Amino acid sequence: MTNDASAPTEELTVDWFLANADHTLLAPATTRDELHDFLAAARELGVARVCISPSMLPVDPEALGGLEVVTVAGFPSGAHSAETKAAEAALAVRNGAREVDMVVNRGAVKSGDRAGVEAEIRAVRDAIPGTVLKVILETASLSDSEIAWSCAAAEAAGADFVKTSTGFDPAGGASVEAVRIMADAVGGRLGVKASGGIRTAADARRMREAGATRFGVSATAAIVASWEEPAPAAASAPSGGHY
Numbered sequence: 001m002t003n004d005a006s007a008p009t010e011e012l013t014v015d016w017f018l019a020n021a022d023h024t025l026l027a028p029a030t031t032r033d034e035l036h037d038f039l040a041a042a043r044e045l046g047v048a049r050v051c052i053s054p055s056m057l058p059v060d061p062e063a064l065g066g067l068e069v070v071t072v073a074g075f076p077s078g079a080h081s082a083e084t085k086a087a088e089a090a091l092a093v094r095n096g097a098r099e100v101d102m103v104v105n106r107g108a109v110k111s112g113d114r115a116g117v118e119a120e121i122r123a124v125r126d127a128i129p130g131t132v133l134k135v136i137l138e139t140a141s142l143s144d145s146e147i148a149w150s151c152a153a154a155e156a157a158g159a160d161f162v163k164t165s166t167g168f169d170p171a172g173g174a175s176v177e178a179v180r181i182m183a184d185a186v187g188g189r190l191g192v193k194a195s196g197g198i199r200t201a202a203d204a205r206r207m208r209e210a211g212a213t214r215f216g217v218s219a220t221a222a223i224v225a226s227w228e229e230p231a232p233a234a235a236s237a238p239s240g241g242h243y
């Protein structure tokens, strides 16, 4: 299964987390040297995948050292045309991306344009057949009902995952509540990627318990370092956001 949408029953070990984390570097001013250091750290951490900006592709296979490349389309606003997102995704796949995380058109979601949302996701889906496609909803800016029907649109359009956040929305990143709504909406048929503001192992565990099957994280080293720490008594929702 491409979306690892299995129910969250297995123990959340650090190895499972590393196998299901997209170690992320999407800061717009990232330099080539910073990318090089990030990839070296990713190999050291033992993650399976890195999520980087499409302008960084293709990546020297030696620098990748077996890491799979995830990239983004229409990032971070999502306000690009469907054609632009589809072309960006197709180019990224030609440049070595194995998975593409597209940002949904939030204006269309806010307008209640279910057909338009589904059509743009399908446009990207059709542009990259056989490549894992995730749909970023930017859930902190959506109502519960908007999250739920957007997930249904993503499923109908053939996406493999729904994903909470870009990590760049001032309104916030992933929340337990949003992940739960998404997991309920896709019912295990699609994966659920929690991303944005996940900073500790306790955050990751809460997301997993809510139904996350994948994590988008830039604080991967800190999460791994905090793995054996006791969980804090009070659950705090990650705030997310780089701005």
Ligand SMILES: O=C[C@H](O)COP(=O)(O)O
Residues within 6 Å of the ligand: 024, 026, 051, 165, 166, 167, 168, 173, 195, 196, 197, 198, 216, 217, 218, 219, 240, 241
């Ligand atoms: O897509 C992934 C996010 O950009 C990661 O957000 P983060 O830097 O808050 O972990």
